[in-house]
Amino acid sequence: MSSRVSRHRGADTTTLVVHVENKAGVLARVAGLFARRGFNIESLAVAPTDDERFSRLTIVVGVSSAPMEQVVKQLDKLVNVVEIQELNPASSIERELMMATVRAEPEIRGQILDLVRIFQATVLNVGQDEIMVSLTGSLNRVDDFEDLLRPYGIVDVQRTGKVALPKLSKTTPDPLISN
Amino acid sequence: MKMNGGQALMKALENEGVDILFGLPGGAILPVYDPLLDSSIRHVLVRHEQGAGHMAEGYAHATGQPGVAMVTSGPAATNIVTPLCDAYMDSIPMVVVTGQVPYAAIGTDAFQECDTTGITMAVTKHNYLVSEAADIPQVIHDAFHIATTGRPGPVLVDIPKDIVDPNNPRSALDWYTPQGHDLPGYNPNLSGDPEQIRQAAKLICAAERPVLYTGGGILKARAAEALRELAELTGIFVVTTLMNRGGFPDEHPLCLGMPGMHGNYTAVTAMQEADLLIALGARFDDRVTGKVDGFAPQAKVIHVDIDSAELGKVRRPDVAIQGDCRLVIEDLLQVLRADGGVDTQPDRSQWRTRISGWQERFPLTYKQSKPDELLKMQYVLEQLRDSTPDDTIVASGVGQHQMWTSQYWKFNHPYTWVNSGGLGTMGFAIPAAIGAKAGRPDRMVWAVDGDGCFQMTAQELVTATTEGFPIKVALMNNAYLGMVRQWQEMFYEERYSEVYLDRDVPDYKKWAEALGCVGIRVESPEEVQPAIDKANEVDDRPVVVEFRCEAEENVFPMVPSGKTNSEVVVDPSQQDRPR
Numbered sequence: 029m030s031s032r033v034s035r036h037r038g039a040d041t042t043t044l045v046v047h048v049e050n051k052a053g054v055l056a057r058v059a060g061l062f063a064r065r066g067f068n069i070e071s072l073a074v075a076p077t078d079d080e081r082f083s084r085l086t087i088v089v090g091v092s093s094a095p096m097e098q099v100v101k102q103l104d105k106l107v108n109v110v111e112i113q114e115l116n117p118a119s120s121i122e123r124e125l126m127m128a129t130v131r132a133e134p135e136i137r138g139q140i141l142d143l144v145r146i147f148q149a150t151v152l153n154v155g156q157d158e159i160m161v162s163l164t165g166s167l168n169r170v171d172d173f174e175d176l177l178r179p180y181g182i183v184d185v186q187r188t189g190k191v192a193l194p195k196l197s198k199t200t201p202d203p204l205i206s207n
Numbered sequence: 208m209k210m211n212g213g214q215a216l217m218k219a220l221e222n223e224g225v226d227i228l229f230g231l232p233g234g235a236i237l238p239v240y241d242p243l244l245d246s247s248i249r250h251v252l253v254r255h256e257q258g259a260g261h262m263a264e265g266y267a268h269a270t271g272q273p274g275v276a277m278v279t280s281g282p283a284a285t286n287i288v289t290p291l292c293d294a295y296m297d298s299i300p301m302v303v304v305t306g307q308v309p310y311a312a313i314g315t316d317a318f319q320e321c322d323t324t325g326i327t328m329a330v331t332k333h334n335y336l337v338s339e340a341a342d343i344p345q346v347i348h349d350a351f352h353i354a355t356t357g358r359p360g361p362v363l364v365d366i367p368k369d370i371v372d373p374n375n376p377r378s379a380l381d382w383y384t385p386q387g388h389d390l391p392g393y394n395p396n397l398s399g400d401p402e403q404i405r406q407a408a409k410l411i412c413a414a415e416r417p418v419l420y421t422g423g424g425i426l427k428a429r430a431a432e433a434l435r436e437l438a439e440l441t442g443i444f445v446v447t448t449l450m451n452r453g454g455f456p457d458e459h460p461l462c463l464g465m466p467g468m469h470g471n472y473t474a475v476t477a478m479q480e481a482d483l484l485i486a487l488g489a490r491f492d493d494r495v496t497g498k499v500d501g502f503a504p505q506a507k508v509i510h511v512d513i514d515s516a517e518l519g520k521v522r523r524p525d526v527a528i529q530g531d532c533r534l535v536i537e538d539l540l541q542v543l544r545a546d547g548g549v550d551t552q553p554d555r556s557q558w559r560t561r562i563s564g565w566q567e568r569f570p571l572t573y574k575q576s577k578p579d580e581l582l583k584m585q586y587v588l589e590q591l592r593d594s595t596p597d598d599t600i601v602a603s604g605v606g607q608h609q610m611w612t613s614q615y616w617k618f619n620h621p622y623t624w625v626n627s628g629g630l631g632t633m634g635f636a637i638p639a640a641i642g643a644k645a646g647r648p649d650r651m652v653w654a655v656d657g658d659g660c661f662q663m664t665a666q667e668l669v670t671a672t673t674e675g676f677p678i679k680v681a682l683m684n685n686a687y688l689g690m691v692r693q694w695q696e697m698f699y700e701e702r703y704s705e706v707y708l709d710r711d712v713p714d715y716k717k718w719a720e721a722l723g724c725v726g727i728r729v730e731s732p733e734e735v736q737p738a739i740d741k742a743n744e745v746d747d748r749p750v751v752v753e754f755r756c757e758a759e760e761n762v763f764p765m766v767p768s769g770k771t772n773s774e775v776v777v778d779p780s781q782q783d784r785p786r
């Protein structure tokens with residue numbers, strides 16, 4: 029299976045930030061639209077905004093499946109969709125959170141902790157032969173970390189999917205942990 | 208004012224101007240059928256919920272007002288999915304109210320529960336599952352707003368029983384009259400961008416072989432008058448798609464008629480040879496374009512549509528204008544007049560000559576039946592066309608009879624053609640004709656139906672009889688699922704698979720009489736006219752005239768599917784003529 033390779037690097041995707049009314053069934057409407065129009069969702073992150081009437085979806089869309097213009101216009105037709113932004117990676121800050129449980133017999137645990145230190149990741153839980161770590165970072169960085177952990181044996185991994193915000197107009201220096 | 212949810216629903220519908228409801232009651236919607244007795248709204252009791260949906264569509268087609276249907280939960284809701292999809296494809300304003308099991312029972316597989324909003328999400332413009340009685344007035348107000356504005360479409364409102372049941376405290380509410388809409392994601396934009404409209408005017412004034420490609424958006428926007436002005440000002444020929452028959456008069460010298468798979472040769476070829484297509488409320492449907500890659504290869508495209516997602520969906524326009532067809536055409540007329548632009552249009556006499564040449568060489572044609580043959584549907588339709596009032600409303604089913612009706616009828620008024628275009632729903636004609644008659648009781652309404660189609664929804668003739676809608680049905684009995692038979696003849700080496708219906712079963716005349724109609728059977732050409740005259744005289748009940756038609760007749764012209772419009776197959780008698 030191709031899941032051995034990092035999924036995100038180089039993938040032909042576009043990120044849409046979609047503000048929707050916080051109504052029952054709205055996620056089904058968005059997902060159903062993607063399914064029936066043959067658009068591909070690579071990842072999807074949903075959470076309420078600070079205004080409880082609205083939620084914010086960050087959708088990573090495979091661009092090979094359809095012209096982005098069609099995706100945006102069809103989404104816009106959903107009555108509960110309030111606003112759609114297409115995020116350009118150069119002008120936005122993107123993050124993803126990964127949690128992973130990795131094989132870590134006592135002899136090799138030190139090597140994993142080295143990686144944790146280098147990536148400024150976090151140890152969440154330690155067991156007899158396993159260790160649970162987490163990392164928040166750019167997609168590339170999370171990919172790198174996952175790739176380096178893989179040879180040790182990933183038991184479980186969960187990534188949140190990308191979330192993103194546009195860069196501010198007077199750009200502050202990128203945070204320390206950046207691309 | 209204190210009331211219960213059922214009363215509020217009726218009051219809300221009355222406030223939206225609803226005067227007629229098509230429906231059939233059942234358990235979950237029962238509490239709403241009680242206040243119906245006290246309402247000013249007329250209810251038409253259908254025999255199948257699909258009928259209620261198509262009646263609401265027919266009503267909307269004929270009047271421009273939203274059609275409304277009300278049915279119960281579960282199987283009734285699934286029965287109305289087809290009309291919802293039909294209305295969605297053809298942008299028909301419609302509101303459907305469905306009953307639902309009590310709110311607390313949702314998700315428990317309760318009796319007659321089905322996930323109606325889930326099932327209909329893909330076939331409605333929007334839908335609602337109402338959770339509180341207090342939401343009913345606002346939701347109904349929003350539903351009509353969404354159904355009728357922007358690109359019109361069906362909206363479904365699913366109402367759990369407990370919020371309308373007077374015996375349940377959850378049904379109590381204080382009536383309020385909704386003030387406006389809180390729909391932050393819904394702001395249909397109506398007027399076109401002035402700069403794009405100026406660009407469009409430029410292209411029009413420079414074009415040597417322009418064609419106005421006009422679709423259902425003309426009728427939806429009530430833009431027929433504006434279209435006529437535009438055509439006459441510029442002298443540009445008009446094709447009217449299946450969805451815009453009547454949107455421009457067939458007898459107008461600039462009208463080329465219907466394009467597409469079974470369009471007439473001139474309409475198909477003029478589009479194919481055009482250097483400019485002015486698409487107004489049309490969506491480049493595959494039945495119009497043929498193979499898209501080879502469609503109108505030399506044409507620049509101006510595309511006007513209320514739905515911006517249509518702009519560039521199939522064919523990338525050179526000028527894209529999002530807006531209401533009527534408003535955009537009116538603005539365009541102003542620009543064309545102001546700049547004196549129309550006077551700078553090139554000489555198009557050569558183009559006109561080519562077009563009239565096609566019209567002369569490739570008119571619609573058929574051979575009248577020989578003495579031992581049954582009727583030709585084309586002949587029946589010509590007779591029917593010529594012996595009915597000019598503003599007769601014609602509804603049709605789906606198949607050969609539909610294509611011939613669209614070809615042979617002369618539509619000279621908007622809203623006289625009631626048809627299932629996008630979904631191609633067999634069984635549409637009879638209920639849609641009833642809905643049209645309900646909306647326009649002053650008009651003569653004929654349904655032209657196939658024998659296959661008739662058998663799908665004939666039971667609604669009972670509704671027509673008992674509710675007093677004296678529609679007339681021209682039942683074209685060719686003993687076949689004729690359109691499918693034609694494809695098997697042409698593309699499957701005459702291997703006929705499951706397309707023969709039966710010439711004599713059912714006995715349509717007896718069946719019509721059993722349904723409360725006058726039944727007439729016609730087998731020979733000389734009986735056609737008297738039968739039509741007799742049918743036209745009946746005004747106290749529906750009439751079914753069974754025309755026994757030749758089975759082997761094929762619809763031409765035809766663009767075989769997958770072929771380009773340049774490969775249009777003409778009637779065998781015209782095949783040797785120079786194109």
Ligand SMILES: Cc1ncc(C[n+]2csc(CCOP(=O)(O)OP(=O)(O)O)c2C)c(N)n1
Pocket residue numbers: 604605606607608609631632633634656657658659660661683685687688689690691
């Ligand atoms: C509900 C439905 N089922 C199947 C079809 C496919 N179909 C298209 S035309 C046609 C034949 C229609 O037969 P009939 O009503 O007798 O009309 P005719 O073509 O013979 O005039 C069929 C089966 C359809 N359009 N709709």
Ligand SMILES: [Mg+2]
Pocket residue numbers: 606657658659683684685686687688689
């Ligand atoms: Mg037939």
